[in-house]
Amino acid sequence: MTAPVTEPLDPLALHARARDGDVKAQIALSAIFDREGRHDVALGWLQQAAAGGSLEAETALGSRLLVGRAAPFAPAQGAERIHRAAEMGGVEAAMRAAVLLLRGLGRPPSGDAALDLLLSAALKDNVDASAQLAVLANDEDLLARVDRGAPLSEDRLKRARRAIDLPAWLGPPTPAEISETPRIRIFSDFLPPLACLWIRRRADRKLDVLRVYDAEAGGVRTDGIRTSRGAGFGLLDTDVVLTLVAARMAVASGLRLETFEPANVLNYQVGQQYRPHYDYLDPAAPALAEALHRQGQRTATFLAYLNDGYAGGETAFPRLEWDFKAKAGDALLFFNVDLDGRPVERSLHAGLPPTDGEKWVLSQWIRDRAQPLI
Numbered sequence: 001m002t003a004p005v006t007e008p009l010d011p012l013a014l015h016a017r018a019r020d021g022d023v024k025a026q027i028a029l030s031a032i033f034d035r036e037g038r039h040d041v042a043l044g045w046l047q048q049a050a051a052g053g054s055l056e057a058e059t060a061l062g063s064r065l066l067v068g069r070a071a072p073f074a075p076a077q078g079a080e081r082i083h084r085a086a087e088m089g090g091v092e093a094a095m096r097a098a099v100l101l102l103r104g105l106g107r108p109p110s111g112d113a114a115l116d117l118l119l120s121a122a123l124k125d126n127v128d129a130s131a132q133l134a135v136l137a138n139d140e141d142l143l144a145r146v147d148r149g150a151p152l153s154e155d156r157l158k159r160a161r162r163a164i165d166l167p168a169w170l171g172p173p174t175p176a177e178i179s180e181t182p183r184i185r186i187f188s189d190f191l192p193p194l195a196c197l198w199i200r201r202r203a204d205r206k207l208d209v210l211r212v213y214d215a216e217a218g219g220v221r222t223d224g225i226r227t228s229r230g231a232g233f234g235l236l237d238t239d240v241v242l243t244l245v246a247a248r249m250a251v252a253s254g255l256r257l258e259t260f261e262p263a264n265v266l267n268y269q270v271g272q273q274y275r276p277h278y279d280y281l282d283p284a285a286p287a288l289a290e291a292l293h294r295q296g297q298r299t300a301t302f303l304a305y306l307n308d309g310y311a312g313g314e315t316a317f318p319r320l321e322w323d324f325k326a327k328a329g330d331a332l333l334f335f336n337v338d339l340d341g342r343p344v345e346r347s348l349h350a351g352l353p354p355t356d357g358e359k360w361v362l363s364q365w366i367r368d369r370a371q372p373l374i
């Protein structure tokens, strides 16, 4: 056993302990180098700590390599390290590995194995894991217990795990066809109420201003066209619930999960809106050529509506003279391009401003090719 390191600590002493193989000191030193922007040195110490048996370091290292965040982009190695740490009993690693399993990264895809890992984390008192089990089982009573900090018996958590109906989550929902040009489909009751609540909660903590592509200057920028706030969920921010929702969208749309961008949760307060726009990247705009070449076209948009109780806030298609006012849990899928991949101008749409209350929506943009892991 090594003594815990409490900062501030003399850097020289810390360094000496790290060199002696003290993994806690190695992790602390790694954090210091990260703060100084010396990520390569930080990574070296993290690597040593991982080699010394720290599951925390193995998980952190794996996560960084997975998406190339302050580290080389080495997704296969990153995924392998996360899976290994999970198999050795790491709780953080189990939560990450569960997401990877749902996406078939580093191991063959398995929803059941993912849920078993979530259960293992819950059984080790991980509150987030217990809450997600409750959400996926649509078990309000269990979620209330988790929220109160009430004790959770092993039996109660195992029951929730068994109650999760994976075939229902991943079975194809029935669409209602709205339009052929563009192709538009509605899925009523696409998400259960607790999933809607969970996604709103997760996003609430990290809402920020949103950006749009700049068709003149290239890159992205903030713009009055989009005044709602939002939160993005990359591979390191997402969780089992959000990933299962994405998997359900993949089944419903017939489009591959690898082609999904990181999901965005949008929040519109009274008066906030997303003015009429296209989700496709205009192939005629030279400033977008590079983004189009690198990441491909935005083929489709999948919106899942997360709450009721607001006035206004429809998703409007002005060229179709059609507005969609959803109930909580409903979803809308529309294609921004035709079957040959050509932009469809009739897909012009807007998120109208709520006139009373706030609107929450999960917005999933889908491309025509696999997306980089970010």
Ligand SMILES: O=C(O)CCC(=O)C(=O)O
Residues within 6 Å of the ligand: 266, 274, 279, 301, 303, 313, 314, 315, 316, 349, 350, 351, 352, 361, 363
């Ligand atoms: O909020 C809405 O109804 C529309 C959102 C939207 O257009 C988008 O996310 O691309």
Ligand SMILES: [Fe+2]
Residues within 6 Å of the ligand: 277, 278, 279, 301, 349
């Ligand atoms: Fe849009």
